[in-house]
Amino acid sequence: MSELDALPERYRLILCDLWGCVHDGYRLLPGAENRLRRWANEGRTVLFVTNAPRSSATIEEQLDRLGLASSLYAGVVSAGEVGITALSGRTVGFCGTEPDRADLGSRGLCFIDRGFDELACAGLAPGETVADYDERLAEWRSDEVLLHCLNPDRVVVHGAERMVCAGALADAYEEMGGRVCWYGKPHEATYEHALWMAGSPPKNEVLAVGDGLSTDMLGAGRFGIDAVFVSGGVHAGEPFPHDWAKRHGLAEWRPILAVERL
CATH class of the missing domain: 3.40.50.1000 (HAD superfamily/HAD-like)
Structure with a gap:
């Protein structure tokens, strides 16, 4: 019980x-x-x-692969989906994994690798830490880049492994005076x-x-x-x-x- x-x-x-x-x-x-x-x-x-920094449709596909019947839930609200809506029609930089970039790009977000004043932050690559981003954070802060955090989680347990998420990176950016727009819970x-x-x-x-x-x-x-x-x-x-x-x-x-x- x-x-x-x-x-x-x-x-x-x-x-x-x-x-x-x-x-x-x-x-x-x-x-x-x-x-x-x-x-x-x-x-x-x-x-x-x-x-999750992914689109709602991608998350529903993941649940289907895991074997969860769609009849057991009415829908998905994701931080990524909210970010997609907010950033639609704007050209921004990107920070995250290639699968995240492909997913968000498939929903119409337009990314550039340099010269941006806004950045979509979906996360870190597996094994990376916030310290690995010290130089990039300082560069973004110097350029007054607005960081859009598409996953406010600080850490997630992936199987038995604890992985750092975009929220931890956004925290570090705010601590150095950077501007952050947060999505999700x-x-x-x-x-x-x-x-x-x-x-x-x-x-x-x-x-x-x-x-x-x-x-x-x-x-x-x-x-x-x-x-x-x-x-x-x-x-x-x-x-x-x-x-x-x-x-x-x-x-x-x-x-x-x-x-x-x-």
Whole structure:
């Protein structure tokens, strides 16, 4: 038995994180598909809200490859998709992997390698660290480049490997005085878009589910919706911090549940 089996009926819309909750980049996590099926059978709508820097269509294709039935969710809201909308029609630099560049380019984004004053940052190559970008960060700062962060996650667990994400690079850029435009969780526009996709239900009928304190939990708390903290994801079993809400100016807010996994 899981405490998730007794979710109040009023939660009709579930905004569920993907990485660390539903899959680990390679496979579906134990119990995730059954939980999604149970929510569907209970008449709840599930929207996946992810900080992945890819288009929603590409993420849906990944879920299909992992074997997740499309009938178990209503759609995907990704940081990459929000960024695609914002940067459409503009010529920008790019930072990230070749697959990310190809995906975003296929959706109409136009990239140049030099002479840009805006940059789409989708992430780092596997094995790279923020320190590897020190010279490039200094160059972008000198040129007053506006960095668009298409994945605000700082780290993700890929299988058993922890990988640095674009959010860590954007943090370093802000610390040196660079300008950053953020997309994805915990930023309000992502939640507004998700509720719009679901027909604009009242917030007391919405439940966020995620494993990130600085993304999923902070986003839910700031947006004023309830949440479930999945402790077995990126925070590797750590309990929800007792002083977390106070540190973030969220009064007495805390998740309604903390579970190890779905």
